[in-house]
Amino acid sequence: QLQLQESGSGLVKPSQTLSLTCAVSGGSISSGGYSWSWIRQPPGKGLEWIGYIYHSGSTYYNPSLKSRVTISVDRSKNQFSLKLSSVTAADTAVYYCARGRPRNYFDYWGQGTLVTVSS
Amino acid sequence: QSALTQPPSASGSPGQSVTISCTGTSSDVGGYNYVSWYQQHPGKAPKLMIYEVSKRPSGVPDRFSGSKSGNTASLTVSGLQAEDEADYYCSSYAGSNNFYVFGTGTKVTVL
Numbered sequence: 749q750l751q752l753q754e755s756g757s758g759l760v761k762p763s764q765t766l767s768l769t770c771a772v773s774g775g776s777i778s779s780g781g782y783s784w785s786w787i788r789q790p791p792g793k794g795l796e797w798i799g800y801i802y803h804s805g806s807t808y809y810n811p812s813l814k815s816r817v818t819i820s821v822d823r824s825k826n827q828f829s830l831k832l833s834s835v836t837a838a839d840t841a842v843y844y845c846a847r848g849r850p851r852n853y854f855d856y857w858g859q860g861t862l863v864t865v866s867s
Numbered sequence: 868q869s870a871l872t873q874p875p876s877a878s879g880s881p882g883q884s885v886t887i888s889c890t891g892t893s894s895d896v897g898g899y900n901y902v903s904w905y906q907q908h909p910g911k912a913p914k915l916m917i918y919e920v921s922k923r924p925s926g927v928p929d930r931f932s933g934s935k936s937g938n939t940a941s942l943t944v945s946g947l948q949a950e951d952e953a954d955y956y957c958s959s960y961a962g963s964n965n966f967y968v969f970g971t972g973t974k975v976t977v978l
Contacts, residue, residue, distance in 0.1 A: 795905075852903070852918065
């Protein structure tokens with residue numbers, strides 16, 4: 749059974765960079781045909797897709813966040829990561845990592861991790 | 868890219884049916900058969916319930932069904948059960964510039 753687990757700093761100061769990692773177990777992140785996404789959910793609000801990295805290493809980002817987002821993969825550790833720069837309070841959210849089919853659905857999700865942006 | 872529009876709430880008694888709409892545009896819902904639906908219980912991660920408009924992943928009860936007409940997709944939950952009480956989100960592929968867009972979410976209450 750595929751499992752995803754987010755980890756990283758739960759508190760980030762404004763203007764700094766948010767960094768999260770998603771560890772994948774029960775399957776290989778190098779398996780073809782899948783995308784590996786980051787999705788966030790501000791408290792009490794809806795879901796927002798941040799971006800994904802394809803098994804080939806290609807990345808695709810939400811245009812509204814593109815200038816601040818970097819998603820990368822570490823195949824040796826079977827994990828992928830998110831960096832979001834110049835954060836503000838509006839970036840406070842539960843951040844989920846998820847596996848998906850490109851252009852399609854997200855079938856496995858991590859449990860989510862709350863990141864708060866505050867001084 | 869704007870979020871897809873869903874009603875804030877829907878409700879039904881046990882055993883009844885409830886249908887949730889998800890309205891987009893010809894650039895997302897209407898343009899692709901890549902609509903999916905997610906169920907989210909409080910404090911939990913979303914769970915995939917429907918993909919490609921009307922397909923159910925293994926393990927999802929056949930009480931859940933999906934459809935689409937024009938720019939509006941729908942999720943129907945038949946034979947409502949207490950455990951169906953949750954938030955539901957739709958999602959659609961939105962083309963190579965915008966990729967994915969989610970709905971505003973609908974809270975389903977089982978009366």
